[in-house]
Amino acid sequence: MTAEPRPAKSRQTLRFVIVALAAAGATVLVMLLNRNVAERRQEAKQTSLDLVRLDETVVDPAQWGKNFPRQHDAYLRTAERFSTKYGGAGSEGFAKSRLEDDPRLVTIFDGYAFAIDFNQRQGHAYMLDDQRKTKRVTQRKQTGACLHCHSSNTVAYRELGLKHGAPGKLDDPFLTDNAQKQLYAGFEASCKMPYDEATKLVSHPVTCIDCHDPQNMALRITKPGLLDGIDALARSEDPVPHLPTVEKWRKGDRKVRYDPNREATRQEMRSLVCAQCHVEYYCGAKATLFFPWGKGLKAEQIEAVYAEYKFADGTPFSDWKHKRTGADVYKAQHPEFELWSQGVHARSGVSCADCHMPYVREGAIKISDHHVKSPLLDVARACQVCHRFPEQEIQARVATIQDRTHHLMSRAEDALVQLIGELEAAKQAGAAEAKLQPVWALQRKAQWRLDFVNAENSMGFHAPQEAARILGEAIDYARQGQLALRDAK
Numbered sequence: 448m449t450a451e452p453r454p455a456k457s458r459q460t461l462r463f464v465i466v467a468l469a470a471a472g473a474t475v476l477v478m479l480l481n482r483n484v485a486e487r488r489q490e491a492k493q494t495s496l497d498l499v500r501l502d503e504t505v506v507d508p509a510q511w512g513k514n515f516p517r518q519h520d521a522y523l524r525t526a527e528r529f530s531t532k533y534g535g536a537g538s539e540g541f542a543k544s545r546l547e548d549d550p551r552l553v554t555i556f557d558g559y560a561f562a563i564d565f566n567q568r569q570g571h572a573y574m575l576d577d578q579r580k581t582k583r584v585t586q587r588k589q590t591g592a593c594l595h596c597h598s599s600n601t602v603a604y605r606e607l608g609l610k611h612g613a614p615g616k617l618d619d620p621f622l623t624d625n626a627q628k629q630l631y632a633g634f635e636a637s638c639k640m641p642y643d644e645a646t647k648l649v650s651h652p653v654t655c656i657d658c659h660d661p662q663n664m665a666l667r668i669t670k671p672g673l674l675d676g677i678d679a680l681a682r683s684e685d686p687v688p689h690l691p692t693v694e695k696w697r698k699g700d701r702k703v704r705y706d707p708n709r710e711a712t713r714q715e716m717r718s719l720v721c722a723q724c725h726v727e728y729y730c731g732a733k734a735t736l737f738f739p740w741g742k743g744l745k746a747e748q749i750e751a752v753y754a755e756y757k758f759a760d761g762t763p764f765s766d767w768k769h770k771r772t773g774a775d776v777y778k779a780q781h782p783e784f785e786l787w788s789q790g791v792h793a794r795s796g797v798s799c800a801d802c803h804m805p806y807v808r809e810g811a812i813k814i815s816d817h818h819v820k821s822p823l824l825d826v827a828r829a830c831q832v833c834h835r836f837p838e839q840e841i842q843a844r845v846a847t848i849q850d851r852t853h854h855l856m857s858r859a860e861d862a863l864v865q866l867i868g869e870l871e872a873a874k875q876a877g878a879a880e881a882k883l884q885p886v887w888a889l890q891r892k893a894q895w896r897l898d899f900v901n902a903e904n905s906m907g908f909h910a911p912q913e914a915a916r917i918l919g920e921a922i923d924y925a926r927q928g929q930l931a932l933r934d935a936k
């Protein structure tokens with residue numbers, strides 16, 4: 448009874464102490480938070496350090512790195528080696544040979560440089576070295592056109608252009624008429640030079656200035672191949688709902704050409720900077736390098752451009768004559784942009800950079816991961832921002848798509864190798880050229896389609912159904928070829 452009030456009083460005291468402590472704690476927390484926020488604001492301001500004056504002549508990424516150390520550090524990490532089930536070049540320290548992985552490719556590329564050396568891709572840091580060292584360059588004659596996608600050549604092209612009489616000065620802003628004339632004059636001149644000579648004009652793999660405006664760091668397109676290619680695409684009738692500004696340009700008077708540096712949205716640029724290189728192209732001694740998009744981006748539209756194309760000397764287009772069968776055939780190269788264009792991600796506005804250069808948070812700063820790599824190494828940032836599934840589930844979905852593509856591709860390769868064997872036998876048995884002609888056309892079609900998916904580097908992921916459609920056609924054309932040979936007997 449007497450002890451009644453005491454617990455009440457001590458309860459009150461206790462409550463007071465707790466409230467006081469909580470308030471003090473909260474104050475400290477708020478103070479800490481404020482300091483943290485202030486620090487982070489400061490950090491955010493320091494994304495650019497402004498230590499070096501960047502202009503149109505600065506090629507060395509280390510100079511850019513003084514102002515943007517985070518992007519530069521990550522950029523350097525493209526030298527790290529990795530492998531996933533179908534991606535990367537392995538961590539053993541050397542490039543994995545795609546010919547050793549799959550000797551059927553030696554039969555398929557017979558008579559062409561790809562039959563002597565063809566490796567898995569590696570990180571951007573290696574692009575110039577790998578090109579200088581490949582047997583496709585050391586044992587075959589190549590031109591300076593190869594450098595379009597393997598080096599920082601924005602400045603090298605302009606310097607060469609000036610030497611070839613283009614107007615203006617090297618520090619003219621990139622988008623001025625003079626600068627563009629320099630760029631194009633140098634590009635065209637370099638395509639005519641022997642590789643060994645042209646490669647002396649460059650000294651870095653792709654660098655900051657190839658994707659960024661030094662004045663304000665905005666994305667920009669610097670490679671003539673894409674500037675011409677996207678204009679040709681804009682003039683075609685192929686629907687491109689994933690490139691809304693191209694669709695918009697088509698509705699205008701079309702007096703000036705479609706120029707991504709003037710028209711494209713930021714989100715489009717986040718893919719177009721990659722499409723400067725990750726695309727199908729023609730690059731050889733007989734014509735200036737070009738992207739064959741005048742009828743659209745699908746495999747058969749590109750095939751149709753080649754089928755109509757004549758070199759300056761009047762001969763019809765082909766990449767090489769197949770050594771065993773005598774067919775004139777085409778070679779596809781890494782059509783990542785083209786295949787991505789047919790997929791649901793492009794359709795939904797998801798860019799290359801969204802998956803391959805996802806945002807990383809460093810303190811208060813959100814930056815783009817310049818360690819360009821397989822998104823399967825960073826599913827949390829590359830995929831889970833949109834797909835709220837566990838990592839294991841996302842990896843499994845990709846593996847299912849890739850394994851299916853791989854199996855179907857293997858069947859297409861078997862079918863093509865069998866056709867090549869039968870064609871070779873028919874030719875050796877003295878079959879008339881008139882009989883072989885239609886079968887050569889079927890080999891060309893089958894081979895082009897198979898290679899389109901094989902040379903593309905996502906093993907079907909960028910557009911699974913489109914990859915399967917193309918492989919289905921490849922198998923059909925190869926089998927049609929075999930049937931035609933039997934009918935011809």
Ligand code: HEC
Pocket residue numbers: 531532533534535536568718721722725783784785787792793797798799800801802803820821822823845904905906908909
């Ligand atoms: C929705 C996400 C996504 C988008 C968008 C995307 N990719 Fe990919 N990409 C992938 C995945 C997943 C792979 C398979 C990686 C692997 O097998 O390790 C891949 C593979 C690649 C590879 C081979 C990578 C390697 O490590 O071997 C290249 C090159 C590539 N993509 C380029 C592009 C380009 C260029 C674009 C835009 C035109 C693009 N990707 C758009 C997800 C994406």
Ligand code: HEC
Pocket residue numbers: 525529534535536567568569570571573574575577578595596597598653657720721722723724725799800803804819820821
């Ligand atoms: C200047 C041309 C060029 C540009 C621009 C370019 N790439 Fe590449 N990329 C290459 C070349 C060449 C390789 C292969 C290098 C090698 O194997 O030596 C490559 C390799 C890759 C790889 C494989 C990496 C690895 O470690 O295996 C990925 C992924 C990739 N690029 C994605 C992209 C994306 C995404 C973009 C746009 C943000 C882009 N690239 C822009 C030329 C380019």
Ligand code: HEC
Pocket residue numbers: 564565566567568569577578581583584589590592593594595596597672723724725726727728730736780781902904
């Ligand atoms: C339109 C851009 C472009 C042009 C032009 C180009 N490449 Fe590449 N190259 C790439 C891209 C993108 C990759 C990475 C994807 C891959 O390996 O499929 C690559 C990969 C390579 C590789 C590493 C993988 C392999 O195939 O062994 C070598 C070597 C190479 N190229 C040599 C050459 C040579 C030689 C030429 C000139 C005949 C050339 N490239 C012209 C874009 C280009």
Ligand code: HEC
Pocket residue numbers: 508511512515518519522653654655656657658659664666713716717720721800804813814815816817
């Ligand atoms: C293959 C093209 C490519 C190259 C090469 C490249 N970047 Fe970027 N960079 C991008 C893309 C894509 C973005 C995202 C831009 C956007 O969303 O507007 C970006 C964004 C940036 C940004 C803005 C902040 C951020 O991180 O999003 C800075 C700063 C930057 N890059 C610096 C550099 C520096 C420095 C180098 C050279 C060491 C470099 N970049 C090389 C493609 C490239």
Ligand code: HEC
Pocket residue numbers: 790791792795797801802822823826829830831832833834841844845908909910911
């Ligand atoms: C910016 C958002 C975004 C990012 C990042 C993204 N996706 Fe998607 N993904 C989508 C959208 C949108 C669809 C279309 C389906 C839908 O509307 O839900 C889709 C569809 C898919 C599909 C089914 C369609 C198909 O092609 O078969 C798969 C599988 C997929 N995503 C995997 C991935 C993987 C793996 C990554 C990371 C490498 C990734 N996505 C990154 C938005 C995204």
